[in-house]
Amino acid sequence: MVEQDNNPPAVKRLAVIGVGLIGGSLARALRAIGQVGEVVGCGRNVAHLQRGMDLGVIDTFATDPVEAVAGADMVLVAVPLSAMRQVFAAIEPGLGPDTVISDVGSAKVSVIEDARAVLGSALDRFVPGHPIAGTEKSGVEASFPDLYRGRRVILTPMAETRPEALQLVRRVWRLAGAEVTDMAPEHHDEVLAATSHLPHVLAYGLVDTLSRWSDRDEIFQYAAGGFRDFTRIASSDPAMWRDICLANHDAVVVALERYSAALATLTDAVRERDGDQLIACFSNARDARQRFLDMLER
Protein backbone atom coordinates (compact mmCIF):
# COMPACT_ATOMS: atom_id res chain seq x y z
CA MET A 1 0.00 0.00 0.00
CA VAL A 2 3.02 2.33 0.34
CA GLU A 3 3.02 4.62 -2.67
CA GLN A 4 6.08 5.56 -4.69
CA ASP A 5 8.31 8.21 -3.17
CA ASN A 6 7.99 10.42 -6.23
CA ASN A 7 4.20 10.61 -5.78
CA PRO A 8 3.03 13.48 -3.62
CA PRO A 9 2.19 12.50 -0.04
CA ALA A 10 -1.48 12.03 0.94
CA VAL A 11 -1.25 15.16 3.09
CA LYS A 12 1.21 17.92 2.24
CA ARG A 13 0.76 19.89 5.43
CA LEU A 14 -0.93 18.28 8.43
CA ALA A 15 -1.79 20.30 11.50
CA VAL A 16 -2.28 18.21 14.63
CA ILE A 17 -4.07 20.07 17.40
CA GLY A 18 -3.36 18.05 20.53
CA VAL A 19 -0.15 16.09 20.01
CA GLY A 20 -0.80 13.30 22.51
CA LEU A 21 -1.24 9.53 22.23
CA ILE A 22 -3.86 9.65 19.48
CA GLY A 23 -2.76 12.66 17.45
CA GLY A 24 0.93 11.81 17.85
CA SER A 25 0.40 8.24 16.70
CA LEU A 26 -1.33 9.28 13.46
CA ALA A 27 1.47 11.73 12.71
CA ARG A 28 4.05 9.02 13.34
CA ALA A 29 2.19 6.52 11.19
CA LEU A 30 2.04 8.87 8.18
CA ARG A 31 5.67 9.97 8.58
CA ALA A 32 6.85 6.38 8.77
CA ILE A 33 5.50 5.74 5.25
CA GLY A 34 6.30 9.13 3.80
CA GLN A 35 2.65 10.08 3.38
CA VAL A 36 2.88 13.50 5.00
CA GLY A 37 4.97 16.46 3.90
CA GLU A 38 5.10 18.55 7.05
CA VAL A 39 3.49 18.12 10.46
CA VAL A 40 2.66 21.20 12.52
CA GLY A 41 1.80 20.58 16.15
CA CYS A 42 -0.37 22.74 18.35
CA GLY A 43 -1.15 22.57 22.07
CA ARG A 44 -1.21 24.64 25.22
CA ASN A 45 2.09 23.56 26.64
CA VAL A 46 5.33 24.46 24.83
CA ALA A 47 7.32 21.82 26.73
CA HIS A 48 4.95 19.11 25.44
CA LEU A 49 5.29 20.38 21.89
CA GLN A 50 9.07 20.60 22.17
CA ARG A 51 9.03 16.98 23.33
CA GLY A 52 6.99 16.12 20.22
CA MET A 53 9.68 17.74 18.07
CA ASP A 54 12.48 15.98 19.94
CA LEU A 55 10.74 12.66 19.38
CA GLY A 56 10.37 13.44 15.66
CA VAL A 57 6.57 13.37 15.81
CA ILE A 58 6.13 16.93 14.51
CA ASP A 59 8.34 19.17 12.38
CA THR A 60 7.33 22.46 13.90
CA PHE A 61 4.75 23.89 16.27
CA ALA A 62 2.68 26.92 17.14
CA THR A 63 0.71 27.62 20.28
CA ASP A 64 -1.59 29.91 18.30
CA PRO A 65 -4.22 27.72 16.59
CA VAL A 66 -4.71 30.11 13.68
CA GLU A 67 -1.00 30.05 12.98
CA ALA A 68 -0.90 26.26 13.35
CA VAL A 69 -3.58 25.58 10.73
CA ALA A 70 -2.38 28.18 8.21
CA GLY A 71 -1.77 26.48 4.86
CA ALA A 72 -2.72 23.01 6.15
CA ASP A 73 -4.59 20.72 3.78
CA MET A 74 -5.74 18.66 6.78
CA VAL A 75 -6.26 19.52 10.44
CA LEU A 76 -6.58 16.70 12.95
CA VAL A 77 -8.17 17.78 16.21
CA ALA A 78 -7.00 15.28 18.85
CA VAL A 79 -7.74 17.15 22.08
CA PRO A 80 -9.93 16.04 25.00
CA LEU A 81 -13.68 16.04 24.27
CA SER A 82 -14.18 18.90 26.71
CA ALA A 83 -11.83 21.09 24.63
CA MET A 84 -13.33 20.33 21.20
CA ARG A 85 -15.68 23.30 20.86
CA GLN A 86 -13.13 25.80 22.06
CA VAL A 87 -10.47 24.38 19.69
CA PHE A 88 -12.87 24.38 16.71
CA ALA A 89 -13.70 28.01 17.46
CA ALA A 90 -10.02 28.89 17.79
CA ILE A 91 -8.93 27.32 14.49
CA GLU A 92 -11.93 28.45 12.44
CA PRO A 93 -10.55 31.88 11.40
CA GLY A 94 -7.35 30.23 10.12
CA LEU A 95 -8.90 27.50 7.95
CA GLY A 96 -8.32 27.73 4.18
CA PRO A 97 -11.25 27.21 1.76
CA ASP A 98 -10.25 23.59 1.08
CA THR A 99 -8.79 22.58 4.44
CA VAL A 100 -10.25 19.29 5.65
CA ILE A 101 -10.88 19.05 9.39
CA SER A 102 -11.26 15.81 11.30
CA ASP A 103 -11.31 14.78 14.95
CA VAL A 104 -10.72 11.62 17.00
CA GLY A 105 -13.13 12.16 19.90
CA SER A 106 -14.50 9.02 21.60
CA ALA A 107 -18.09 10.34 21.38
CA LYS A 108 -19.49 11.69 18.13
CA VAL A 109 -22.89 13.37 18.63
CA SER A 110 -21.42 15.93 21.03
CA VAL A 111 -18.45 16.69 18.76
CA ILE A 112 -20.79 17.26 15.81
CA GLU A 113 -22.83 19.65 17.98
CA ASP A 114 -19.61 21.47 18.84
CA ALA A 115 -18.60 21.67 15.19
CA ARG A 116 -22.04 22.88 14.09
CA ALA A 117 -21.95 25.60 16.73
CA VAL A 118 -18.63 27.15 15.76
CA LEU A 119 -17.12 25.84 12.49
CA GLY A 120 -19.27 28.08 10.30
CA SER A 121 -18.74 27.62 6.57
CA ALA A 122 -16.00 25.05 7.22
CA LEU A 123 -18.58 22.54 8.48
CA ASP A 124 -18.89 20.85 5.07
CA ARG A 125 -15.20 19.92 5.26
CA PHE A 126 -15.46 18.47 8.76
CA VAL A 127 -15.28 14.66 9.01
CA PRO A 128 -16.04 13.35 12.51
CA GLY A 129 -13.96 10.27 13.31
CA HIS A 130 -13.01 7.88 16.09
CA PRO A 131 -10.14 5.38 16.02
CA ILE A 132 -10.99 2.31 18.12
CA ALA A 133 -7.45 2.07 19.41
CA GLY A 134 -5.63 3.29 22.45
CA THR A 135 -3.75 2.27 25.56
CA GLU A 136 -4.09 3.28 29.22
CA LYS A 137 -1.22 5.72 28.66
CA SER A 138 -1.46 9.25 27.35
CA GLY A 139 0.83 12.00 26.10
CA VAL A 140 3.11 12.19 23.08
CA GLU A 141 5.66 9.85 24.72
CA ALA A 142 3.09 7.06 24.56
CA SER A 143 2.43 7.53 20.83
CA PHE A 144 3.70 5.00 18.30
CA PRO A 145 3.26 4.54 14.54
CA ASP A 146 1.60 1.10 14.68
CA LEU A 147 -1.24 2.04 17.06
CA TYR A 148 -3.81 1.91 14.26
CA ARG A 149 -2.52 -1.12 12.39
CA GLY A 150 -5.35 -3.65 12.04
CA ARG A 151 -7.66 -1.52 14.21
CA ARG A 152 -10.96 0.03 13.23
CA VAL A 153 -11.70 3.69 12.65
CA ILE A 154 -15.32 4.82 12.59
CA LEU A 155 -16.20 7.90 10.57
CA THR A 156 -19.60 9.52 11.15
CA PRO A 157 -20.06 11.93 8.21
CA MET A 158 -22.95 14.41 8.30
CA ALA A 159 -25.37 15.17 5.51
CA GLU A 160 -23.34 18.24 4.58
CA THR A 161 -19.91 16.55 4.62
CA ARG A 162 -18.22 16.95 1.23
CA PRO A 163 -17.37 13.60 -0.42
CA GLU A 164 -13.78 14.65 -1.15
CA ALA A 165 -13.23 15.55 2.52
CA LEU A 166 -14.53 12.15 3.62
CA GLN A 167 -12.34 10.51 1.00
CA LEU A 168 -9.15 12.19 2.23
CA VAL A 169 -9.78 11.27 5.87
CA ARG A 170 -10.61 7.71 4.91
CA ARG A 171 -7.45 7.46 2.87
CA VAL A 172 -5.30 8.82 5.69
CA TRP A 173 -6.56 6.26 8.23
CA ARG A 174 -6.18 3.44 5.73
CA LEU A 175 -2.60 4.48 5.10
CA ALA A 176 -2.08 4.26 8.86
CA GLY A 177 -3.19 0.63 8.66
CA ALA A 178 -6.76 0.94 9.91
CA GLU A 179 -10.01 -0.52 8.61
CA VAL A 180 -12.43 2.37 8.10
CA THR A 181 -16.21 2.08 8.57
CA ASP A 182 -18.92 4.72 8.27
CA MET A 183 -21.68 4.90 10.86
CA ALA A 184 -24.44 7.26 11.97
CA PRO A 185 -23.16 9.32 14.93
CA GLU A 186 -26.03 8.27 17.25
CA HIS A 187 -25.36 4.64 16.45
CA HIS A 188 -21.66 5.09 17.08
CA ASP A 189 -22.41 6.55 20.49
CA GLU A 190 -24.72 3.66 21.44
CA VAL A 191 -22.31 0.96 20.29
CA LEU A 192 -19.32 2.54 22.02
CA ALA A 193 -21.33 3.18 25.19
CA ALA A 194 -21.95 -0.57 25.34
CA THR A 195 -18.53 -1.96 24.43
CA SER A 196 -16.20 0.67 25.79
CA HIS A 197 -17.73 3.38 27.98
CA LEU A 198 -19.78 0.96 30.10
CA PRO A 199 -16.86 -1.43 30.81
CA HIS A 200 -14.68 1.50 31.84
CA VAL A 201 -17.28 2.79 34.30
CA LEU A 202 -17.76 -0.76 35.66
CA ALA A 203 -14.04 -1.27 36.18
CA TYR A 204 -13.50 2.12 37.80
CA GLY A 205 -16.55 1.50 39.99
CA LEU A 206 -15.28 -1.89 41.10
CA VAL A 207 -11.79 -0.76 42.10
CA ASP A 208 -13.21 2.34 43.79
CA THR A 209 -15.71 0.21 45.76
CA LEU A 210 -13.08 -2.31 46.82
CA SER A 211 -10.69 0.42 47.90
CA ARG A 212 -13.37 1.62 50.32
CA TRP A 213 -14.04 -1.88 51.69
CA SER A 214 -13.11 -1.95 55.38
CA ASP A 215 -9.88 -3.91 55.04
CA ARG A 216 -8.91 -2.63 51.66
CA ASP A 217 -5.21 -3.35 51.58
CA GLU A 218 -5.78 -6.93 52.52
CA ILE A 219 -8.46 -7.28 49.89
CA PHE A 220 -6.10 -6.41 47.05
CA GLN A 221 -3.51 -8.78 48.51
CA TYR A 222 -5.70 -11.77 47.71
CA ALA A 223 -6.69 -10.68 44.24
CA ALA A 224 -5.49 -13.05 41.54
CA GLY A 225 -4.43 -12.67 37.94
CA GLY A 226 -7.99 -12.37 36.66
CA PHE A 227 -8.46 -9.25 38.75
CA ARG A 228 -5.45 -7.60 37.18
CA ASP A 229 -6.83 -8.09 33.66
CA PHE A 230 -10.37 -7.22 34.67
CA THR A 231 -9.29 -3.90 36.14
CA ARG A 232 -6.63 -2.91 33.59
CA ILE A 233 -8.94 -0.29 32.05
CA ALA A 234 -9.34 1.31 35.49
CA SER A 235 -5.78 2.60 34.99
CA SER A 236 -6.97 4.82 32.11
CA ASP A 237 -6.87 8.63 32.25
CA PRO A 238 -9.63 9.76 34.67
CA ALA A 239 -10.11 13.15 33.00
CA MET A 240 -10.55 11.59 29.57
CA TRP A 241 -13.16 9.17 30.92
CA ARG A 242 -15.00 11.90 32.79
CA ASP A 243 -15.15 13.80 29.49
CA ILE A 244 -16.46 10.74 27.65
CA CYS A 245 -19.17 10.12 30.27
CA LEU A 246 -20.24 13.75 30.08
CA ALA A 247 -20.11 13.95 26.28
CA ASN A 248 -22.00 10.68 25.75
CA HIS A 249 -24.13 10.85 28.90
CA ASP A 250 -27.44 9.72 27.40
CA ALA A 251 -26.09 6.55 25.84
CA VAL A 252 -23.88 5.83 28.87
CA VAL A 253 -26.85 6.18 31.23
CA VAL A 254 -28.92 3.82 29.06
CA ALA A 255 -26.10 1.26 29.05
CA LEU A 256 -25.61 1.56 32.82
CA GLU A 257 -29.34 1.17 33.46
CA ARG A 258 -29.54 -1.87 31.23
CA TYR A 259 -26.55 -3.43 32.91
CA SER A 260 -27.81 -2.62 36.41
CA ALA A 261 -31.11 -4.32 35.62
CA ALA A 262 -29.26 -7.42 34.45
CA LEU A 263 -27.15 -7.36 37.60
CA ALA A 264 -30.26 -7.11 39.78
CA THR A 265 -31.64 -10.22 38.08
CA LEU A 266 -28.35 -12.04 38.62
CA THR A 267 -28.26 -10.96 42.27
CA ASP A 268 -31.76 -12.38 42.73
CA ALA A 269 -30.62 -15.63 41.14
CA VAL A 270 -27.74 -15.90 43.62
CA ARG A 271 -30.01 -14.94 46.52
CA GLU A 272 -32.59 -17.55 45.52
CA ARG A 273 -29.84 -20.07 44.71
CA ASP A 274 -31.18 -20.48 41.22
CA GLY A 275 -28.30 -22.46 39.75
CA ASP A 276 -30.04 -22.99 36.41
CA GLN A 277 -30.39 -19.29 35.80
CA LEU A 278 -26.79 -18.66 36.79
CA ILE A 279 -25.40 -21.31 34.51
CA ALA A 280 -27.61 -20.11 31.62
CA CYS A 281 -26.18 -16.61 31.95
CA PHE A 282 -22.58 -17.73 32.46
CA SER A 283 -22.68 -20.22 29.57
CA ASN A 284 -24.25 -17.71 27.21
CA ALA A 285 -21.56 -15.19 28.18
CA ARG A 286 -18.75 -17.66 27.64
CA ASP A 287 -20.13 -18.65 24.22
CA ALA A 288 -20.62 -15.01 23.20
CA ARG A 289 -17.06 -14.16 24.22
CA GLN A 290 -15.81 -17.11 22.18
CA ARG A 291 -17.70 -15.75 19.14
CA PHE A 292 -16.08 -12.38 19.79
CA LEU A 293 -12.61 -13.96 19.90
CA ASP A 294 -13.32 -15.94 16.72
CA MET A 295 -14.38 -12.68 15.07
CA LEU A 296 -11.09 -11.03 16.10
CA GLU A 297 -9.13 -13.93 14.61
CA ARG A 298 -10.79 -13.58 11.22
Place this chain on the structure above:
Amino acid sequence: MVEQDNNPPAVKRLAVIGVGLIGGSLARALRAIGQVGEVVGCGRNVAHLQRGMDLGVIDTFATDPVEAVAGADMVLVAVPLSAMRQVFAAIEPGLGPDTVISDVGSAKVSVIEDARAVLGSALDRFVPGHPIAGTEKSGVEASFPDLYRGRRVILTPMAETRPEALQLVRRVWRLAGAEVTDMAPEHHDEVLAATSHLPHVLAYGLVDTLSRWSDRDEIFQYAAGGFRDFTRIASSDPAMWRDICLANHDAVVVALERYSAALATLTDAVRERDGDQLIACFSNARDARQRFLDMLER
Protein backbone atom coordinates in the same frame (compact mmCIF):
# COMPACT_ATOMS: atom_id res chain seq x y z
CA MET B 1 14.01 -25.53 49.16
CA VAL B 2 14.30 -28.91 47.37
CA GLU B 3 15.33 -31.49 49.94
CA GLN B 4 17.96 -34.14 49.41
CA ASP B 5 16.88 -37.15 47.37
CA ASN B 6 17.75 -39.54 50.18
CA ASN B 7 15.29 -37.80 52.54
CA PRO B 8 11.79 -39.23 52.49
CA PRO B 9 9.33 -37.21 50.38
CA ALA B 10 6.89 -34.87 52.14
CA VAL B 11 4.03 -37.17 51.15
CA LYS B 12 4.62 -40.89 50.64
CA ARG B 13 1.24 -41.65 49.15
CA LEU B 14 -0.97 -38.82 47.90
CA ALA B 15 -4.54 -39.48 46.81
CA VAL B 16 -5.98 -36.79 44.53
CA ILE B 17 -9.75 -36.93 44.25
CA GLY B 18 -10.55 -34.86 41.16
CA VAL B 19 -7.52 -34.85 38.89
CA GLY B 20 -8.26 -31.62 37.03
CA LEU B 21 -6.50 -28.27 36.72
CA ILE B 22 -6.09 -27.70 40.46
CA GLY B 23 -5.52 -31.24 41.74
CA GLY B 24 -3.39 -32.19 38.74
CA SER B 25 -1.17 -29.14 39.14
CA LEU B 26 -0.36 -29.89 42.78
CA ALA B 27 0.49 -33.50 41.90
CA ARG B 28 2.76 -32.28 39.10
CA ALA B 29 4.44 -29.72 41.36
CA LEU B 30 5.30 -32.30 44.03
CA ARG B 31 6.46 -34.87 41.49
CA ALA B 32 8.71 -32.34 39.78
CA ILE B 33 10.70 -31.91 42.99
CA GLY B 34 10.53 -35.51 44.19
CA GLN B 35 8.36 -34.63 47.18
CA VAL B 36 5.74 -37.31 46.62
CA GLY B 37 6.21 -41.08 46.58
CA GLU B 38 3.12 -42.22 44.75
CA VAL B 39 0.10 -40.37 43.42
CA VAL B 40 -3.25 -42.15 43.21
CA GLY B 41 -5.94 -40.42 41.16
CA CYS B 42 -9.67 -40.76 41.61
CA GLY B 43 -12.59 -39.44 39.56
CA ARG B 44 -15.78 -40.49 37.85
CA ASN B 45 -14.44 -40.85 34.36
CA VAL B 46 -11.86 -43.55 33.56
CA ALA B 47 -10.84 -41.83 30.32
CA HIS B 48 -9.93 -38.69 32.27
CA LEU B 49 -7.90 -40.70 34.77
CA GLN B 50 -6.16 -42.61 32.00
CA ARG B 51 -5.25 -39.26 30.45
CA GLY B 52 -3.79 -38.24 33.82
CA MET B 53 -1.62 -41.36 33.80
CA ASP B 54 -0.55 -40.78 30.19
CA LEU B 55 0.47 -37.24 31.08
CA GLY B 56 2.47 -38.53 34.07
CA VAL B 57 0.34 -36.63 36.58
CA ILE B 58 -0.71 -39.73 38.54
CA ASP B 59 0.90 -43.17 38.96
CA THR B 60 -2.27 -45.17 39.30
CA PHE B 61 -5.99 -44.64 39.75
CA ALA B 62 -9.17 -46.05 41.22
CA THR B 63 -12.75 -45.02 40.57
CA ASP B 64 -13.73 -46.30 44.02
CA PRO B 65 -12.93 -43.54 46.53
CA VAL B 66 -12.32 -45.98 49.42
CA GLU B 67 -9.81 -47.84 47.33
CA ALA B 68 -8.18 -44.60 46.18
CA VAL B 69 -7.50 -43.30 49.70
CA ALA B 70 -6.35 -46.61 51.18
CA GLY B 71 -2.88 -46.19 52.70
CA ALA B 72 -2.64 -42.51 51.73
CA ASP B 73 -0.93 -40.15 54.15
CA MET B 74 -2.62 -37.22 52.44
CA VAL B 75 -5.85 -36.90 50.45
CA LEU B 76 -6.41 -33.79 48.34
CA VAL B 77 -10.05 -33.27 47.41
CA ALA B 78 -10.05 -31.13 44.25
CA VAL B 79 -13.57 -31.66 42.93
CA PRO B 80 -16.25 -29.05 42.19
CA LEU B 81 -17.78 -27.42 45.27
CA SER B 82 -21.10 -29.10 44.55
CA ALA B 83 -19.45 -32.54 44.85
CA MET B 84 -17.52 -31.90 48.09
CA ARG B 85 -19.98 -33.37 50.58
CA GLN B 86 -20.61 -36.47 48.53
CA VAL B 87 -16.87 -37.05 48.02
CA PHE B 88 -16.10 -36.55 51.74
CA ALA B 89 -18.80 -39.10 52.57
CA ALA B 90 -17.46 -41.53 49.99
CA ILE B 91 -13.83 -41.41 51.18
CA GLU B 92 -14.59 -41.39 54.90
CA PRO B 93 -14.74 -45.18 55.40
CA GLY B 94 -11.34 -45.59 53.72
CA LEU B 95 -9.38 -43.00 55.71
CA GLY B 96 -6.58 -44.24 57.97
CA PRO B 97 -6.25 -42.93 61.54
CA ASP B 98 -3.50 -40.47 60.54
CA THR B 99 -4.55 -39.59 57.01
CA VAL B 100 -4.60 -35.83 56.47
CA ILE B 101 -7.41 -34.52 54.27
CA SER B 102 -7.40 -31.17 52.53
CA ASP B 103 -9.44 -29.48 49.82
CA VAL B 104 -9.05 -26.63 47.32
CA GLY B 105 -12.61 -25.32 47.09
CA SER B 106 -13.02 -21.62 46.21
CA ALA B 107 -15.45 -21.08 49.12
CA LYS B 108 -14.60 -22.24 52.63
CA VAL B 109 -17.60 -21.96 54.99
CA SER B 110 -19.68 -24.33 52.87
CA VAL B 111 -16.87 -26.87 52.54
CA ILE B 112 -16.37 -26.87 56.31
CA GLU B 113 -20.12 -27.47 56.73
CA ASP B 114 -19.84 -30.39 54.30
CA ALA B 115 -16.86 -31.82 56.17
CA ARG B 116 -18.56 -31.44 59.56
CA ALA B 117 -21.63 -33.24 58.27
CA VAL B 118 -19.88 -36.36 56.98
CA LEU B 119 -16.19 -36.66 57.90
CA GLY B 120 -16.91 -38.02 61.39
CA SER B 121 -13.82 -38.66 63.50
CA ALA B 122 -11.55 -37.67 60.59
CA LEU B 123 -12.64 -34.03 60.98
CA ASP B 124 -9.63 -33.16 63.15
CA ARG B 125 -7.31 -34.09 60.28
CA PHE B 126 -9.19 -31.97 57.75
CA VAL B 127 -7.45 -28.77 56.64
CA PRO B 128 -9.65 -26.53 54.48
CA GLY B 129 -7.60 -24.72 51.82
CA HIS B 130 -7.85 -22.55 48.73
CA PRO B 131 -5.05 -21.82 46.28
CA ILE B 132 -5.49 -18.34 44.75
CA ALA B 133 -4.35 -19.55 41.37
CA GLY B 134 -6.04 -20.79 38.27
CA THR B 135 -6.67 -20.16 34.62
CA GLU B 136 -9.86 -20.04 32.54
CA LYS B 137 -9.08 -23.62 31.46
CA SER B 138 -10.01 -26.79 33.28
CA GLY B 139 -9.23 -30.52 33.15
CA VAL B 140 -5.99 -32.42 33.70
CA GLU B 141 -4.62 -31.29 30.30
CA ALA B 142 -4.57 -27.72 31.60
CA SER B 143 -2.58 -28.63 34.73
CA PHE B 144 1.07 -27.59 35.08
CA PRO B 145 3.65 -27.82 37.89
CA ASP B 146 4.29 -24.07 38.21
CA LEU B 147 0.67 -23.01 38.71
CA TYR B 148 1.25 -22.25 42.39
CA ARG B 149 4.71 -20.70 42.16
CA GLY B 150 4.61 -17.28 43.83
CA ARG B 151 0.85 -17.51 44.37
CA ARG B 152 -1.01 -17.45 47.64
CA VAL B 153 -2.76 -20.34 49.32
CA ILE B 154 -5.23 -19.58 52.10
CA LEU B 155 -5.79 -22.23 54.78
CA THR B 156 -8.82 -21.85 57.06
CA PRO B 157 -8.18 -24.33 59.91
CA MET B 158 -11.01 -25.04 62.38
CA ALA B 159 -10.75 -25.14 66.16
CA GLU B 160 -10.46 -28.93 66.04
CA THR B 161 -7.83 -29.10 63.28
CA ARG B 162 -4.75 -30.98 64.54
CA PRO B 163 -1.55 -28.92 64.37
CA GLU B 164 0.39 -31.67 62.61
CA ALA B 165 -2.27 -31.91 59.90
CA LEU B 166 -2.12 -28.15 59.32
CA GLN B 167 1.66 -28.37 59.25
CA LEU B 168 1.74 -31.05 56.57
CA VAL B 169 -0.66 -29.19 54.29
CA ARG B 170 1.25 -25.95 54.77
CA ARG B 171 4.50 -27.70 53.93
CA VAL B 172 3.06 -29.28 50.80
CA TRP B 173 1.85 -25.95 49.38
CA ARG B 174 5.14 -24.26 50.25
CA LEU B 175 7.00 -27.00 48.42
CA ALA B 176 4.78 -26.27 45.42
CA GLY B 177 6.07 -22.69 45.57
CA ALA B 178 3.13 -20.97 47.25
CA GLU B 179 2.96 -18.45 50.06
CA VAL B 180 0.61 -19.85 52.69
CA THR B 181 -1.64 -17.69 54.91
CA ASP B 182 -4.15 -18.72 57.55
CA MET B 183 -7.53 -16.99 57.73
CA ALA B 184 -10.92 -17.44 59.35
CA PRO B 185 -13.25 -19.16 56.86
CA GLU B 186 -15.90 -16.40 57.01
CA HIS B 187 -13.24 -13.80 56.34
CA HIS B 188 -11.90 -15.81 53.42
CA ASP B 189 -15.36 -15.97 51.92
CA GLU B 190 -15.88 -12.21 52.23
CA VAL B 191 -12.48 -11.30 50.79
CA LEU B 192 -12.82 -13.71 47.87
CA ALA B 193 -16.39 -12.60 47.20
CA ALA B 194 -15.03 -9.08 46.72
CA THR B 195 -11.88 -9.74 44.69
CA SER B 196 -12.83 -12.81 42.71
CA HIS B 197 -16.46 -13.88 42.83
CA LEU B 198 -17.88 -10.39 42.25
CA PRO B 199 -15.62 -9.61 39.24
CA HIS B 200 -16.55 -12.93 37.64
CA VAL B 201 -20.28 -12.25 38.01
CA LEU B 202 -19.79 -8.72 36.65
CA ALA B 203 -17.87 -9.94 33.60
CA TYR B 204 -20.33 -12.75 32.84
CA GLY B 205 -23.19 -10.28 33.31
CA LEU B 206 -21.65 -7.77 30.92
CA VAL B 207 -20.98 -10.18 28.08
CA ASP B 208 -24.40 -11.78 28.56
CA THR B 209 -26.10 -8.36 28.45
CA LEU B 210 -24.19 -7.24 25.38
CA SER B 211 -24.95 -10.49 23.57
CA ARG B 212 -28.65 -9.70 24.00
CA TRP B 213 -28.30 -6.10 22.79
CA SER B 214 -30.30 -5.70 19.58
CA ASP B 215 -27.37 -5.65 17.16
CA ARG B 216 -25.13 -7.93 19.12
CA ASP B 217 -22.74 -9.12 16.44
CA GLU B 218 -21.96 -5.59 15.41
CA ILE B 219 -21.43 -4.59 19.01
CA PHE B 220 -18.61 -7.06 19.54
CA GLN B 221 -17.08 -5.98 16.24
CA TYR B 222 -16.29 -2.55 17.64
CA ALA B 223 -14.94 -3.74 20.96
CA ALA B 224 -11.29 -2.87 21.47
CA GLY B 225 -8.39 -4.45 23.33
CA GLY B 226 -9.60 -3.27 26.72
CA PHE B 227 -12.79 -5.26 26.28
CA ARG B 228 -10.86 -8.45 25.64
CA ASP B 229 -8.96 -8.12 28.92
CA PHE B 230 -12.00 -6.96 30.85
CA THR B 231 -14.02 -9.99 29.80
CA ARG B 232 -11.28 -12.65 29.93
CA ILE B 233 -12.73 -14.10 33.16
CA ALA B 234 -16.10 -14.53 31.40
CA SER B 235 -14.44 -17.45 29.57
CA SER B 236 -14.16 -19.39 32.84
CA ASP B 237 -16.02 -22.64 33.49
CA PRO B 238 -19.73 -21.76 33.96
CA ALA B 239 -20.47 -24.79 36.18
CA MET B 240 -17.60 -23.97 38.53
CA TRP B 241 -18.79 -20.39 38.88
CA ARG B 242 -22.38 -21.42 39.43
CA ASP B 243 -21.08 -23.69 42.22
CA ILE B 244 -19.07 -20.85 43.74
CA CYS B 245 -22.05 -18.45 43.67
CA LEU B 246 -24.24 -21.08 45.31
CA ALA B 247 -21.65 -22.12 47.90
CA ASN B 248 -20.74 -18.55 48.87
CA HIS B 249 -24.15 -17.00 48.21
CA ASP B 250 -24.36 -14.77 51.29
CA ALA B 251 -21.03 -13.05 50.75
CA VAL B 252 -21.57 -12.85 46.98
CA VAL B 253 -24.98 -11.22 47.47
CA VAL B 254 -23.49 -8.68 49.89
CA ALA B 255 -20.71 -7.86 47.40
CA LEU B 256 -23.19 -7.54 44.54
CA GLU B 257 -25.47 -5.28 46.57
CA ARG B 258 -22.59 -3.08 47.60
CA TYR B 259 -21.38 -2.82 44.04
CA SER B 260 -24.87 -2.15 42.67
CA ALA B 261 -25.31 0.70 45.13
CA ALA B 262 -22.00 2.21 44.00
CA LEU B 263 -23.06 1.81 40.37
CA ALA B 264 -26.37 3.56 41.05
CA THR B 265 -24.45 6.50 42.52
CA LEU B 266 -22.17 6.59 39.49
CA THR B 267 -25.16 6.41 37.13
CA ASP B 268 -26.70 9.40 38.93
CA ALA B 269 -23.43 11.27 38.54
CA VAL B 270 -23.44 10.66 34.78
CA ARG B 271 -27.14 11.54 34.55
CA GLU B 272 -26.60 14.79 36.46
CA ARG B 273 -23.33 15.45 34.57
CA ASP B 274 -21.47 15.71 37.84
CA GLY B 275 -17.95 15.71 36.43
CA ASP B 276 -16.31 16.26 39.83
CA GLN B 277 -17.87 13.15 41.30
CA LEU B 278 -16.90 11.10 38.26
CA ILE B 279 -13.29 12.20 38.31
CA ALA B 280 -13.07 11.63 42.08
CA CYS B 281 -14.22 8.02 41.63
CA PHE B 282 -12.08 7.37 38.54
CA SER B 283 -8.95 8.91 40.08
CA ASN B 284 -9.36 7.02 43.33
CA ALA B 285 -9.79 3.79 41.35
CA ARG B 286 -6.71 4.44 39.26
CA ASP B 287 -4.62 5.21 42.36
CA ALA B 288 -5.91 2.14 44.19
CA ARG B 289 -5.09 -0.06 41.22
CA GLN B 290 -1.60 1.40 41.12
CA ARG B 291 -1.18 0.50 44.81
CA PHE B 292 -2.36 -3.02 43.98
CA LEU B 293 0.21 -3.30 41.16
CA ASP B 294 2.95 -1.95 43.43
CA MET B 295 1.97 -4.57 45.99
CA LEU B 296 2.26 -7.33 43.37
CA GLU B 297 5.75 -6.10 42.43
CA ARG B 298 7.01 -6.37 45.98
